[in-house]
Amino acid sequence: MMKIDVAKKIQKLSSSIFQEIVDRKLAAIHNGLDVIDLSVGSPDFQPPEFVVETLSEYAKDPSKYGYTLRGIPEFYEAVSYFYKQRYNVDLDPSKEILQLMGSQDGLAHLAMAIINPGDYVLVPDPGYPIYEASVTIAGGQVYPMRLLEENNFLPKLDEIPLEVLQKTKMMIISYPGNPVTALANREFFEEVVEFAKLHNILVVHDFAYSELIFDHNPQISFLSVPGAKEVGIEFNSLSKTFNMAGCRIAYVSGNEQAVAALASFKSHIDYGIFYPIQAAAVKALTSDFSFFKSQVSEYERRRDALIAGLEKSGWHVAKSPATMFVWAKIPAGFSSRRFAFELIDRAGVAVVPGDAFGKLGEGYVRIALVQPPERLSEAAERIQSYLMEAVITK
Numbered sequence: 001m002m003k004i005d006v007a008k009k010i011q012k013l014s015s016s017i018f019q020e021i022v023d024r025k026l027a028a029i030h031n032g033l034d035v036i037d038l039s040v041g042s043p044d045f046q047p048p049e050f051v052v053e054t055l056s057e058y059a060k061d062p063s064k065y066g067y068t069l070r071g072i073p074e075f076y077e078a079v080s081y082f083y084k085q086r087y088n089v090d091l092d093p094s095k096e097i098l099q100l101m102g103s104q105d106g107l108a109h110l111a112m113a114i115i116n117p118g119d120y121v122l123v124p125d126p127g128y129p130i131y132e133a134s135v136t137i138a139g140g141q142v143y144p145m146r147l148l149e150e151n152n153f154l155p156k157l158d159e160i161p162l163e164v165l166q167k168t169k170m171m172i173i174s175y176p177g178n179p180v181t182a183l184a185n186r187e188f189f190e191e192v193v194e195f196a197k198l199h200n201i202l203v204v205h206d207f208a209y210s211e212l213i214f215d216h217n218p219q220i221s222f223l224s225v226p227g228a229k230e231v232g233i234e235f236n237s238l239s240k241t242f243n244m245a246g247c248r249i250a251y252v253s254g255n256e257q258a259v260a261a262l263a264s265f266k267s268h269i270d271y272g273i274f275y276p277i278q279a280a281a282v283k284a285l286t287s288d289f290s291f292f293k294s295q296v297s298e299y300e301r302r303r304d305a306l307i308a309g310l311e312k313s314g315w316h317v318a319k320s321p322a323t324m325f326v327w328a329k330i331p332a333g334f335s336s337r338r339f340a341f342e343l344i345d346r347a348g349v350a351v352v353p354g355d356a357f358g359k360l361g362e363g364y365v366r367i368a369l370v371q372p373p374e375r376l377s378e379a380a381e382r383i384q385s386y387l388m389e390a391v392i393t394k
Ligand SMILES: Cc1ncc(COP(=O)(O)O)c(C=O)c1O
Pocket: 041, 101, 102, 103, 104, 105, 128, 174, 177, 178, 206, 208, 236, 237, 238, 239, 245, 249, 250
């Protein structure tokens, strides 16, 4: 049979760890183990009822089945309203916003719209995998910015060599992010704006978890910092905010040139989102936001149940200030992979080894808060038994 050679840039993409987790999970289930799956970041919560009602109502209208291209005007108005209400940011719906089929769509395609072969892009290490993958696909060079606990997981911008900065066209940051759940303060964002102006770098802020911020921590949009729109754009999504991950609807906003570049690129590859999904998103973005309060407290309960349970085994894990994850530094003596793989095989708990997100993820695992508190407590108990056994057999 003819052999199909996969493109070299695709061969360079690493997805093996995620696949290995899936395979191990399935093997454990096949062997009769009850697996508590905390490996996938897909919300188990439901969207608000009015979202489901709006979507089904419009789905019954046969006139709403055509292409929608760049999206309906009401969606753009709704994003502008949402940004003003939630983050005190003014956005011009006609040129500072672009609808996306998930922020993954935008993040994956942005580098293709902006980066030339050889251009550098600064990406966080650890970071959400599409940041690096998108640059690789576009033929750019990744420069990892080190996110260390001792620096509150903020990159030290003065560590980046000048030779790199001279070739850098874009930088990606995410606060709060995935897998690192840390928040940035306003001073850091101000420093980024100055840095970007000085070195002529487009700043990309991924704000996918903007509404999952705990303990009354401040909710800071990068675009709310003076000068941010001159240098940057911000991705946001309805996936986690309104539990609409499968609807594939999100948006990017900010710098109009960058928005236009991505819009132009996307006009060649897709024809817009199903109208009823857009109508449901409009309803969500213009609702009274009371939905967020209960959602945030439920995630806080989950986080607290997990961390209190782990504490009993002597494993002290830092409390996430935001997102739907816990970024847990693993006990000494384990590698991330050994820890994660043995947790599946011996404890029936699936988490992701930290090195799936970059070199500096080694020594951590990512635990997704996608099960009710009781199930997370049970996971913690199983982890406790595993840790005791591991210590005995060491
Ligand atoms: C940090 C971050 N950015 C972007 C995304 C993509 O989200 P979506 O494409 O559903 O908007 C995710 C999904 O998990 C994420 O964790």
